[in-house]
Amino acid sequence: MSDKKYDIYGIGNALVDIITEVSEEFVLENKVEKGVMTLVEEERQAELLNSMKITEEHMQGGGSAANTLVAASQFGAKGFYSCKVANDLEGTFFLNDLKTNGLDTVLTPETAPTGTTGKVLVMTTPDAERTMNTFLGITSDFSEKEIHEYALKDSKYLYLEGYLVTSESGLDAMKKAKKIAEDNGVKTALTFSDPSMVKYFKEQMESVVGASVDLLFCNEEEAALFTGENDPDSIREELKKVAKRFAITQGKNGAIIYDGDTFIDIEPYQVKAIDSNGAGDMFAGAFLYAITNGHSYADAGKLASLASSKIVTQMGPRLTWPDAKEILNKWKGE
16 A cells, blocks of 8 residues: 555546625625525626636635645645646646645646636625635536546545536546546545535435445535435444445534444534534545554544634635644644
């Protein structure tokens, strides 16, 4: 295992978050549905963006699996990310951001195709509520062509982002990557990503899971929807049938981890949460770093809990490098 170049090879969406503060009047005047994530067309997003003064300072790299790989990299894992961006301002920003965060990828601003990079317009109103308008752009065309076999084979874990099940080409890419991983002794980790993915794309998600995955990340709601059970014990027993190991996050109640043998309760860290965006991505990133670097599932759970409790106390889904270092030191000292 240790002779692999990468700890984690991830596939998922590439999105640039554009973080802005807007007034209640702006929301009303522009007929924006407040407090939720809405998928919008490019014209609609452009219309909203044009009425704001946006600069690069407002941009942040995003996308669920990208956030997970960045977190793992900040803690010390070596990662490779396969994604699809366009040859535009946001695409260049996204690729440079991956590089800054220590991740390898194949695309460069020069080789990126023409098109529009996916963007999430994150509008925060004075009441601290966040409203998101998302245009997926070129990331919705993610396909088997984006899979880099040489990097995948040279990794300990493949990490699959559940959001990819929404498009046929994304679903095919997930299955192909999983098959390559299985044929080459690479373990597969999957995140369900969001309750809506399990609710509306259950059949597709089941086809990715297949006979089983090595590691599954989900929250309580996703686990209940996938198994069709409500009782925690029944949910766990059902999940055992499809995942060799799994982690179920439970919000402020910590997490429960199954290491293939026993169940481990992970205590929560009490914090004042202001933004839960990215907590699941952070949990997975910290956890994957730990297990690919020789730590036990119990210790991995502790780091994941510590890291995700920090991320909910700030705006945005990523830690600063100093914060990541501080969390790592605290964890090692416990």
